[in-house]
Amino acid sequence: MSARGRKKDSGIPQGVVSRLPVYYRYLLELEEQGETRVSSAQLGEGLDFTAAQVRSDLSFFGSFGQQGYGYNVSDLLKQVRNILGLNRVYSMILIGAGNLGKAIASYENFKHMGFKIQAIFDVDTLLLGNHHAGCVIQPVWYLEEYVQKYPTDIAIIATPSSASQEVCDIVVRNGVASIWNFSPVHLNVPDHVLVEHMHLTDSLLRLSFRLNEKWRAEESS
Amino acid sequence: MSARGRKKDSGIPQGVVSRLPVYYRYLLELEEQGETRVSSAQLGEGLDFTAAQVRSDLSFFGSFGQQGYGYNVSDLLKQVRNILGLNRVYSMILIGAGNLGKAIASYENFKHMGFKIQAIFDVDTLLLGNHHAGCVIQPVWYLEEYVQKYPTDIAIIATPSSASQEVCDIVVRNGVASIWNFSPVHLNVPDHVLVEHMHLTDSLLRLSFRLNEKWRAEESS
Numbered sequence: 329m330s331a332r333g334r335k336k337d338s339g340i341p342q343g344v345v346s347r348l349p350v351y352y353r354y355l356l357e358l359e360e361q362g363e364t365r366v367s368s369a370q371l372g373e374g375l376d377f378t379a380a381q382v383r384s385d386l387s388f389f390g391s392f393g394q395q396g397y398g399y400n401v402s403d404l405l406k407q408v409r410n411i412l413g414l415n416r417v418y419s420m421i422l423i424g425a426g427n428l429g430k431a432i433a434s435y436e437n438f439k440h441m442g443f444k445i446q447a448i449f450d451v452d453t454l455l456l457g458n459h460h461a462g463c464v465i466q467p468v469w470y471l472e473e474y475v476q477k478y479p480t481d482i483a484i485i486a487t488p489s490s491a492s493q494e495v496c497d498i499v500v501r502n503g504v505a506s507i508w509n510f511s512p513v514h515l516n517v518p519d520h521v522l523v524e525h526m527h528l529t530d531s532l533l534r535l536s537f538r539l540n541e542k543w544r545a546e547e548s549s
Numbered sequence: 550m551s552a553r554g555r556k557k558d559s560g561i562p563q564g565v566v567s568r569l570p571v572y573y574r575y576l577l578e579l580e581e582q583g584e585t586r587v588s589s590a591q592l593g594e595g596l597d598f599t600a601a602q603v604r605s606d607l608s609f610f611g612s613f614g615q616q617g618y619g620y621n622v623s624d625l626l627k628q629v630r631n632i633l634g635l636n637r638v639y640s641m642i643l644i645g646a647g648n649l650g651k652a653i654a655s656y657e658n659f660k661h662m663g664f665k666i667q668a669i670f671d672v673d674t675l676l677l678g679n680h681h682a683g684c685v686i687q688p689v690w691y692l693e694e695y696v697q698k699y700p701t702d703i704a705i706i707a708t709p710s711s712a713s714q715e716v717c718d719i720v721v722r723n724g725v726a727s728i729w730n731f732s733p734v735h736l737n738v739p740d741h742v743l744v745e746h747m748h749l750t751d752s753l754l755r756l757s758f759r760l761n762e763k764w765r766a767e768e769s770s
Contacts, residue, residue: 342597343564345758349751376563412754413761428656431649437733437750443757482756506760508753512658522763524756526749529658530570532729533633535703535745536664537566539727540634542743 355405367398417442424486425450433461475502486510576626588619638663644716645707646671654682696723707731
């Protein structure tokens with residue numbers, strides 16, 4: 329399962345990896361605001377980490393702030409961008425053109441970062457030939473031929489749960505190295521294939537936790 | 550912003566909070582597989598944490614494994630469920646019935662956990678009166694009246710970015726305490742309102758990081 333059993337090949341702890349996108353978003357905002365430098369204390373305050381945590385996290389990437397200066401925002405952003413692999417373009421395919429699939433394909437943020445959906449597949453014959461987000465929706469029975477023909481970095485699976493393993497098997501046996509899985513089931517893949525499971529529920533559970541924490545605090549005060 | 554500046558009211562570190570849903574999902578799987586007990590080493594292996602990390606995390610909730618026995622799966626699951634606030638029902642409303650909104654409303658996993666969408670609002674007059682996931686889609690100009698009349702725990706915002714702050718202001722000024730934000734913009738809310746921002750991109754960036762890490766490893770071997 330994606331959230332478990334991840335190999336720590338680079339020696340970078342999972343916690344640091346999971347915080348990287350958060351640093352990225354924050355640095356992007358600072359740059360947009362015209363900030364040129366930032367201290368570990370400011371980064372920490374903005375992100376709800378301690379300054380020591382920030383320094384420790386950033387040291388994994390060989391980035392060290394300067395005493396009395398801090399970090400150069402655009403240098404640090406460039407570095408985080410490179411580490412996240414945002415210095416190249418990714419070819420993606422989307423399987424499943426229901427509401428979720430369509431929402432993913434329409435999500436503007438990915439495109440600007442270099443993630444391009446090249447083809448969309450669906451089993452629903454009523455959708456076939458329709459256009460969405462600049463792609464023609466193709467029959468899923470063309471999927472195997474497509475991935476044999478066109479190098480694909482990431483397959484996005486947004487099918488109903490019952491179909492996701494089958495779809496996964498097709499792309500994996502044709503050399504797709506990574507899967508972004510939106511279906512709420514565990515996918516079985518060989519060790520060399522990466523699966524990132526998008527857990528919508530985790531975010532909602534963090535919210536319900538915080539809401540209960542708030543209610544408990546209000547009751548006891 | 551939701552990912553930043555969170556108050557640590559309960560004294561439970563953010564890292565532990567963010568791992569709670571992961572423990573929850575894993576324990577649920579163990580229970581479904583008929584497992585009755587689990588050691589911190591097994592939990593750690595399944596979740597890619599050290600056994601010490603697991604013991605430390607669980608101790609925040611007053612849960613201590615027994616030497617030579619470990620944890621009772623159903624007891625621990627019950628406890629995590631309570632901490633996450635899954636022992637009650639949440640009334641939610643959804644604003645925005647585009648592809649993303651519809652996908653959220655159709656997501657089966659929430660309902661089983663007690664999160665019920667009671668009403669759906671949209672500005673698109675073509676959608677009005679349609680049914681989706683058991684709710685009638687209502688005009689967004691009924692939103693204020695609705696939240697005044699019906700207690701609402703969580704407002705889900707799935708509108709275009711340009712509309713999300715306005716919608717947020719309406720629900721906040723009528724006492725909605727928490728917002729699950731799917732629009733890719735920062736929402737300004739008073740301190741007492743909780744915002745959980747659903748960052749689809751973070752998950753994709755973790756995948757691109759891991760993919761690049763894999764490519765670098767392959768190149769250097």
